[in-house]
Structure formats: C-alpha cells, structure tokens
Amino acid sequence: MVDVTPADAVPPAEVGEMELYHPHSWWTKYVFSQDAKVIAIQYSATATAIGFVALFLSWLMRLQLGFPGTFDFITPEAYYQFITMHGMIMVIYLLTALFLGGFGNYLIPLMVGARDMVFPYVNMLSYWVYLLAVLVLVASFFAPGGPTGAGWTLYPPQAIMTGTPGGQDWGIILMLSSLILFIIGFTMGGLNYVVTVLQGRTRGMTLMRLPLTVWGIFTATVMALLAFPALFVACVMMLLDRALGTSFFMPAIVEMGQQLQHSGGSPILFQHLFWFFGHPEVYIVALPAFGIVSDLISTHARKNIFGYRMMVWAIIAIGALSFVVWAHHMYVSGMHPYFGFFFATTTLIIAVPTAIKVYNWVLTLWRGDIHLSIPMLFALAFIVTFVNGGLTGLFLGNVVVDVPLSDTMFVVAHFHMVMGVAPILVIFGAIYHWYPKVTGRMLDEALGQFHFWVTFLGAYLIFFPMHYIGLIGVPRRYAELTDMTIMTESAHHLNSFISIMAFLVGFAQMVFLFNLIWSIRHGRDAGGNPWRATTLEWQTPQTPPAHGNFGKELPIVYRWAYDYSVPGAKEDFIPQNVPGSFIPSREPA
Amino acid sequence: MAIALVLVLIVVGSVLFHFLSPWWWTPIASNWDYIDHTIIISFWITGVVFAAVVLFMAYCVFRFRHREGNRAVYEPENKRLEWWLTIVTAIGVTALLVPGLFVWSRFVNVPSDATEIEVVAQQWQWSYRLPGKDGKLGTSDTREVAAENPLGIAPKDPNGQDDVVVEAADLHLPVGKPVKMLLRSIDVLHDFYIPEFRAKMDMIPGSVTYFWFTPTRTGTFQVLCAELCGQGHPLMHGMVMVDTEQDYLTWLGQQQTFAQLSAPQQTGSANPLPGKTMASALDVGAKVETVEAR
Numbered sequence: 001m002v003d004v005t006p007a008d009a010v011p012p013a014e015v016g017e018m019e020l021y022h023p024h025s026w027w028t029k030y031v032f033s034q035d036a037k038v039i040a041i042q043y044s045a046t047a048t049a050i051g052f053v054a055l056f057l058s059w060l061m062r063l064q065l066g067f068p069g070t071f072d073f074i075t076p077e078a079y080y081q082f083i084t085m086h087g088m089i090m091v092i093y094l095l096t097a098l099f100l101g102g103f104g105n106y107l108i109p110l111m112v113g114a115r116d117m118v119f120p121y122v123n124m125l126s127y128w129v130y131l132l133a134v135l136v137l138v139a140s141f142f143a144p145g146g147p148t149g150a151g152w153t154l155y156p157p158q159a160i161m162t163g164t165p166g167g168q169d170w171g172i173i174l175m176l177s178s179l180i181l182f183i184i185g186f187t188m189g190g191l192n193y194v195v196t197v198l199q200g201r202t203r204g205m206t207l208m209r210l211p212l213t214v215w216g217i218f219t220a221t222v223m224a225l226l227a228f229p230a231l232f233v234a235c236v237m238m239l240l241d242r243a244l245g246t247s248f249f250m251p252a253i254v255e256m257g258q259q260l261q262h263s264g265g266s267p268i269l270f271q272h273l274f275w276f277f278g279h280p281e282v283y284i285v286a287l288p289a290f291g292i293v294s295d296l297i298s299t300h301a302r303k304n305i306f307g308y309r310m311m312v313w314a315i316i317a318i319g320a321l322s323f324v325v326w327a328h329h330m331y332v333s334g335m336h337p338y339f340g341f342f343f344a345t346t347t348l349i350i351a352v353p354t355a356i357k358v359y360n361w362v363l364t365l366w367r368g369d370i371h372l373s374i375p376m377l378f379a380l381a382f383i384v385t386f387v388n389g390g391l392t393g394l395f396l397g398n399v400v401v402d403v404p405l406s407d408t409m410f411v412v413a414h415f416h417m418v419m420g421v422a423p424i425l426v427i428f429g430a431i432y433h434w435y436p437k438v439t440g441r442m443l444d445e446a447l448g449q450f451h452f453w454v455t456f457l458g459a460y461l462i463f464f465p466m467h468y469i470g471l472i473g474v475p476r477r478y479a480e481l482t483d484m485t486i487m488t489e490s491a492h493h494l495n496s497f498i499s500i501m502a503f504l505v506g507f508a509q510m511v512f513l514f515n516l517i518w519s520i521r522h523g524r525d526a527g528g529n530p531w532r533a534t535t536l537e538w539q540t541p542q543t544p545p546a547h548g549n550f551g552k553e554l555p556i557v558y559r560w561a562y563d564y565s566v567p568g569a570k571e572d573f574i575p576q577n578v579p580g581s582f583i584p585s586r587e588p589a
Numbered sequence: 590m591a592i593a594l595v596l597v598l599i600v601v602g603s604v605l606f607h608f609l610s611p612w613w614w615t616p617i618a619s620n621w622d623y624i625d626h627t628i629i630i631s632f633w634i635t636g637v638v639f640a641a642v643v644l645f646m647a648y649c650v651f652r653f654r655h656r657e658g659n660r661a662v663y664e665p666e667n668k669r670l671e672w673w674l675t676i677v678t679a680i681g682v683t684a685l686l687v688p689g690l691f692v693w694s695r696f697v698n699v700p701s702d703a704t705e706i707e708v709v710a711q712q713w714q715w716s717y718r719l720p721g722k723d724g725k726l727g728t729s730d731t732r733e734v735a736a737e738n739p740l741g742i743a744p745k746d747p748n749g750q751d752d753v754v755v756e757a758a759d760l761h762l763p764v765g766k767p768v769k770m771l772l773r774s775i776d777v778l779h780d781f782y783i784p785e786f787r788a789k790m791d792m793i794p795g796s797v798t799y800f801w802f803t804p805t806r807t808g809t810f811q812v813l814c815a816e817l818c819g820q821g822h823p824l825m826h827g828m829v830m831v832d833t834e835q836d837y838l839t840w841l842g843q844q845q846t847f848a849q850l851s852a853p854q855q856t857g858s859a860n861p862l863p864g865k866t867m868a869s870a871l872d873v874g875a876k877v878e879t880v881e882a883r
Contacts, residue, residue: 076820151817157794158777163712163819251795252731254741254775256712259732267778267793301653303661307671332780332815334772334791334798337697341690348686355678356671362642363670365649367662372654377592380646384599387642391635394682398689400696401627404614404787407780407815457595464603468612473784475815478823485811486784490611565661572660 021115022547032128034120035547036105039127041438043101046127047094050134052513054089055506057082066499068482068492077165079479080149085141087152088175091281092182093134095423099288100186100224101130103430104193104217106438110537111214113202113555113577115548117192126192129185136178145169151477153278156249156270157262160242163255172242176235183228183235193221202536204557208312209576211535211561212305215312216291219319220284226323227284231277234270241265271333275326282419283322287315289426290357293379295561296429297361299533300376301368302572304562307360314353321350331402340399347397351390358387369565369572373531374448378429381456382422388460389418392467407477410470413463421459428455428512435516436530440543441523447515451508458505462498469494534575535561590654596647600640607636618785618810618831619802620767623692625787630688634681696788699801703767706760709740710772710779710792713821714757715812716740721751721846731775731794741775742847750848753841759828760812763837767803780816783829791816804831 023029033039061082064074074082105123109116117123140147149165150158150172158164159172166172197210197218210218237248241262249270250262298305305311327339328347361383370376392414395401405411428451435443470476473486481487481495529538541551555577563574574580617625653659707718707726718740720726727742727749734741739756742749762768772781774792782789785808790800812827832840 076823080817080820080822149820155778155817158817158819161777161819163777163821165820167819251793253777253794254711254731254734257736259734263732265795267795301661302655304663304665306664307666309666310671332790334793334796337693340693340697344686344690344693348682351682352675352678356675358642359671359674362646362649363667365646365653367664368649368653369659369661370650370654372590372592372650380592380596380650383646384596384643387639391639394635394685395628395631398627398631398685400624400689400693401631403696403789404621404624404628404784406789407782460599465606465610465612468606468610471614472612473615473782473813475782475813477817479820480823483824483826484813486615488611494612562665565663567663 029547032124034116034124036109036117036120036123037438037545037547037549039123040102040105042127043097043105043130046131046134047098047102048513050089050138051094051098052509053138054086054094055509057086057089059503059506061086062499062502064479065481066496066502068480074479076479077146077149080151080477081147081165081171083477084149084151084154084175085137085147089137090420091152091285092179093137095285095419096186096224096281097130098427099285099423100193100217100221101127101189103213103288103292104221105189106434107213107537108193108196108217109200110540110545110549111211111535112197112200113205113536113550113557114196114200115550115554118195118200119192122188123192126185126189129181129188133178133181133185136174136181140166140171140174140178143170143174145171148172148175150175153271153274154238155274156238156241156265156267157251157253160238160250161253161255173239176239176242179235180232180239183232186224186228190221190225193217194225202554202557205536205576206557208309209557209560212291212294212308212311212315213288213535214291215315216287216289216294219315220287223280223287223319223322224284227277227280230273234273234277238270268330268333268335271330272327272335275329276323278329279326280319280322282415283318285419285423287319289382289423290315292430293382293426294357294361294364295535296375296379296426296433297364298562298564299433299531300373300379301365301370302564303364303368304564305360306363306366307356308560308562310356311360314356317353318350321346321353325350325397328397328399328402331399332406344397344399348394351394351397354390358383358390373432374443374445374452375429375433375531377452377456378425378432381452382425382429385417385425385456385460385463386422388464389414389416389422393418404473405470407475408470409474409476410467412476413466413470416466417463421463425456425459428452431516433531434537435519435523436526436543437537437540438544439520439523440526441519441521442526442530443519443523444515447511451512451515454508455505455512458501458508462501462505465494466498532571532573534563534573536576539575539577590651593647593651593654596643596650600643600647604636604640607632615785617787618783618806618808619787619804621696621787621802623695627688627692631685634685638681696800699769699799700767703769703801705769705771706762707740707771707773708760708781708792710774710781710814710818710825711776712819713814713825715760715781715825715827716757717755717760718742718847719753719755719841719844721753723748723751726771727752727847729773734775737851744851750846752847753844754847754850755844759830761830761832761837761840762804763834764804764807764831767801769799769801772798772800777818778816779814779818779825782813782815783810784813785810789815807831807833 145166148171161167240246247262247265250265252263253260294305325347327343528543557576558580565572709716725748727746729741772792774794779792788800788802790798810829814825
C-alpha cells in the first residue's frame, strides 16, 4: 500500500504533491509497486519465464516429429499436452502479456508524457491477477492427469471427454480457470492503457502526434477489451459443461459405447465464440508489433515514417475489420457454406490496409540513412517474415484454397511465421532498443549479432519448408506420422532438419537470456538517448526514469514523433519537446 | 551489408526451393483440380509480391546504408504513390478472390445426380452407410446408437431398412460418379480428409455436414482424420478404394443391409457383426468392441 493518506495527520502544506505520491518502503517500491514501469518489468519477467516453458515444450514436440519412435516418454497423450500448453502460453501468456502488460505499461505513460497510468492501483492488481493466472496454468502440469491436451483451441466436446488428456481430470478445469483469471487481470490493465492514452497525454500531444507504438498498443487494447469477453463466456460455459454437466456445447454423445447425459448443445457455438476472440487476438499481438516496428525503422533509418496518417488509419481499419473475419478459421468446420463467401471477402479486404503498412515500412527505408543496429536488423527480419506469413494468409483466407490446406502443417507454418516469428522478432528488436532506457546500459553487441542471425535464419528455415509438408497434405496435430501413405522418406528427413533448426534457435534464446542478465551490470553505459530518438521516453531527466517519469515539469510537445533529418536542422533529429518556431517542421497538417 | 546479401539469398533460395524440392501435393484423384489451379494462381501472385518487397528492401539497405555524412531525405507523405499502391494491391487481391469464390460456389453446390453416402466417425474409426434399392438413407439419431445399431439408424424408418452398413471397414466408390458425402459423428469433432481428393470437412456430433466430389481415377486412398479428436487422432486412418463400375458392384453385393444386421438381435444372438473383422487395430477400437459385445 502507498501511504498517500497518513492515518494520524494531514501532511503539512510544504510537502509537495509529488512527494506524497512516491512509494516510501521497499515493498511498495519493488514488489507491490504502482509504478507502471515496475509493473511492466514484472509483467515482462513473468511472461519471459513462462515463455521459456513454452520453448522447452516446443523442443519436446520437435523431438517427436523429427525423430519418431525414438523417445518413448513422448506418448500421444504427452504430445497433445505439449502442443496445447505451448500454443496457449505463446499466444496468451507470453505475446499478449508482453506486448500489452510489458511494453504497454512501460511505454504508454512515457511516450504520451504522463507521470503514470491513470489508475495505478488497478494497474498493480492487473499484474498480480495475471501472475495468479500463470500459477494456475503451471499448476496443471502437477495436477493428476496433467495439463489439458485438447489443443490450444480447446474445442468441445473432446476437450472435456475422457479420450483427451486432462478432459475428465484437472487439466481442462485449471486451463479454463486460468484463462478466466487472465481476462480479469487483463481487463484491469487494459482499461488503464485506454484511459491513459485518451486522458493522460501531456500538453501538445495530440492524437495525431502520438508515436505509432502508442497507436498500435492503444488499438490492440481496445480490441482486446472487446474480444476477450467472448472467450470469457466460452470458458465459463465450458467450465459449467464440465463441472456441472450442463450442455451449452454438448449434444447427445455416445462415448466408447456409453450414452452421455448431455443433449442439445452446440459444439460449433464454441468455435464462433472462440474465434470471435481468436481472430482479433492475432491483431492484438500484431498491432503493437506494427507500431513498435514503425518506430524502430524510423529511428534507425533516421527518417520520418512514411505516410504517418495512412499508418494510423490502417491500424484502425485493421482493428475494425478484424472483428468481421473470425469464421475464416472455420471454413471446413461445417458451418453454413454460404458464410464462406462473406468471410473470404472480408478476410482478403484486410490484406489492403496490411499491405499499405508494409509498403510504408519499406518506403521509410527508401532514401534513408540506415544504421544497421541490432534493432534495425530485427525490424528488417520482421518485414521478411511478416510478408511471407501474411501472403500465405491469402491462401488460407481464400475459402476454397483453404479446403485442402486447412488443418495441415501449412497452417502451422503460416501462423507461426506471421504471429509467432514476426512479432517475436519485433519484441527482440524492441528489447535491444529500449533496454538502454530501462537499465541505463546497452545490451552486448556481439551476443546480439549472434542472437539475431541464428534466430532469424533458423526460424525461416524452420517454417518456410514446413509449408511444403502441409502442401503434401500432412495434417497438423499428429503425434505420429508413421503409417501415412503420403508421408515420404524425404519428408521425414525434412522434419528431422526442421527439428535440428528448432533446437538451434532455442539455444540462441538462452544466449539472449544470458545477455539480458549479464548486461544489467556489465553492459556499456548508454546515456539518456543512445539512439538519438525523438520520442518523449528518451527525453527524461533520469535514466532509468524515476517514479513520476519527468521530474518537476511535464514535457510540452511541439511536434510529431518523426522529425528526423529535418532540412535546415543542425542535428538529424528534433525531440518532440523542442519548440518548433525556428525550424520548419513539416509534419502533416 | 551482410543483411542485404542475405535478403537476396532468401528470395533466391525460397524460389529455388519452391521449384526444385521434392515436396509437393499428391497426384489428384478427384474433380477438384480447380482448387489446385487456384493455389497455383495464389503462388504466382504472392510469390511475385514477396520477391518484389524483399528485393526492394535489399536494394534500400545496400544503397542507403549509413555512411559518414549521409542524411536521410525528409518526406512525410506522397499521396499519389500511396493511392497508386493501394489500387494495385486491391487489384491483386481481387485477382485472388474472384477465382476463389467462383470455385467455392462449385464446391458448395452439389450436382443433382450425386449419390449420397454417409460417413460416420467415432473415436477412432470410420464407418459408412450407403442407400439401398430405394436410393434413400433412413434417418438417424445418436440416441439410437447401441451395440446392435452402431450407426444409430432409426429402426422405425422404413427407408433405413435396406441401407447398406459398412462398419469400421473400407469404403468403395465407383470411378467417375459424383458422390455427396454426408458426414456425421457420434462423439467428438472429426474431419473426413483424403489428400488426393483435396476436399475435407469437419464432422460435428448432432449435425450432418457434407462435401461432394467425383473420383477421377481408380486406386486406394488413405483417409486421415484432420480434426483433433483425442489421443487416438493420429491413428484414425481408413481406406477408400475407387473401383471400376463392375468391381464396385461386386463389392456392394457382398455388403449387408441394416435389416440383415439387426436380424440377429431379434433372435437374441450375440454374434459379432460381420464388418467387425476389419475393426481398427487400436486398443481403443478393441475397447469399443468389448463394450458393444456386452
């Protein structure tokens, strides 16, 4: 608790407002902190820790796929538990938590020129509920029957039946409970991010002067606040089906010769609810990445982002459209086939604003002054993998093309490229970029180069060939690929190759983790603005920024976030808080 | 600098891999070569875009890399260029979508002369039902499923009595005749998928879904389940044999109707059902049998 209201006396008038607001004990400063920056680090550290669990699980499944029959302990049950937990952790507990809870908390107040989030106490609660959600998730590994093996999509009826690991044990119950907790925690944080962007901006920081990072995180948060409730009700209903024997998603079923007591429920209703959340979720992860990478490219190419207004409108358009494309995950689900016409059209329309973003990134490079720093390398790698994964999305979104490819390894390759590899490359770029602000020190360059090259090339070599295994027709979620007539000897070799690449890429992440820890003490001193960037977080009086962010006076914003290489200016960047009367800033009107 | 070279290599390598690697789809055995053509169109359009974007990036990185004294050009917007790119993209997307929707309308509109054949999935095996002489399948209900009526055919429906039941065995189809596969499950989601036919569709307990195709060549094709259905999912294989008309009729003549299969029940016999010999080799398949034999 922060002692803002002393129990016995009103504080004397000479104690300043700011003084009252600062934490006064070790616990309130570092553990139960209400400082968005500390909460951001807590979120990021927890997400990274659970992310390494997901990485380890991916190794286990690649052992099985690459070297079938070699590892007896990987039974089909275990394999399905690995894929389920890997997918769920990566999508929800790592990517969503890190982008919104981690980067959102750290960057929003600093970038908009606020002292903190608008509701710091609720913001703190958000983290602790998230931590509880993670602990419940981890508990399922130790529960009788182990974690659920229903696949990360948790489709009923199998998710709550005996044929699926954890279906009639604790696995599915803990999974659903953990998701419900996560959504509660996220909602508390998400409301903060939205209100802070709308209400907490400093003087002069108009919406059209916000850095694209903030636009990306803000739009993603609004989407998440609208999309997560669908998952929330789906989880509650399935929990009722499982625990109390209701039939929201359960029709009449004969399981192993026995008539179950359910009847009248709709399994496909769950799929609609799940994907009403699940598709926006893709963009909840992608939009912050879009925003961040825009700022990385602009800063490290020393050039204004090309077509800023178009970029903002593209973010908003993608956010809105992503709510009317969800059933493209369900083309072969057995829903009414005429839905296919509608959802294929909306899905392909979304490619237009997405393509505009890609053009504007590469056009920002055009006639720039490109510094090939580690963040820039990761940004370039992001464009490659995102374009690759986005284009294969045009296959799967185009309803009839999806029919042979749906539920095959092609889909696995596609979504890993576009919402796994691409956003994670942005996360890495962003960490190399902002680590100096968070710690005051630079990450080690040589280790960073190693990490970049192995991760980028390795990930491409994993997921590019994987599309072709899917093109053969090999289904996803197969614990065994033996006895399959289409699976040739050479395809098995390709799978072994992919597995070896996966081990290498995983190893590179250990090196990255070492770099993160080692550089806290031993990294080169960064100074306040090592990248010579324009946005407000680099203009703080202290690095790392103190509680309250900006010292006595909040900055006043005079210009947009992209005044790089302005003609006539002495330096090749002009921070947002530098008055502009004497320099011809040509920000778009 | 290295990155510019690597970007070029990625484009060249990806294109070479696409054309030279041995991993490609299986020879088609149905009328859905339309789908294959649509995929080829998609590969061409997206391949060109991928190569163009990445090569352009490589050029930028090489040409505009930082050197002492360089300064970027200040250019916030270029409306003409932005609109031009938007329009070209829209045209490209339309070129993908229009043929796709055209083929989709063929896929969902079943020709009137298609024979209806039912596939019934359960953990973890495939069974089939064909209409008898009346050309109609009887109604069915999961609630009717019992040891002596594994597919849940309504016993009171006269249309169902002559239905041919193929339980946990291979399906035969005549070549060149369109078939509408009616898909049904009695437990969890499954998906009836034969890579050579290109078509697939989920099966949902409580609903009947469908797709149609025409087998275009004879042969033996493996059925795979394409929707996660529990721990036996990867072993839920089956076989479909596409026969000449004559072979097909011979096979059909050896099958039993629902009325014949229910006859032992009326006399109280507990003999195993004829189709049973082909039951899935899975342990759980055996478990189902024990349950049914009770």
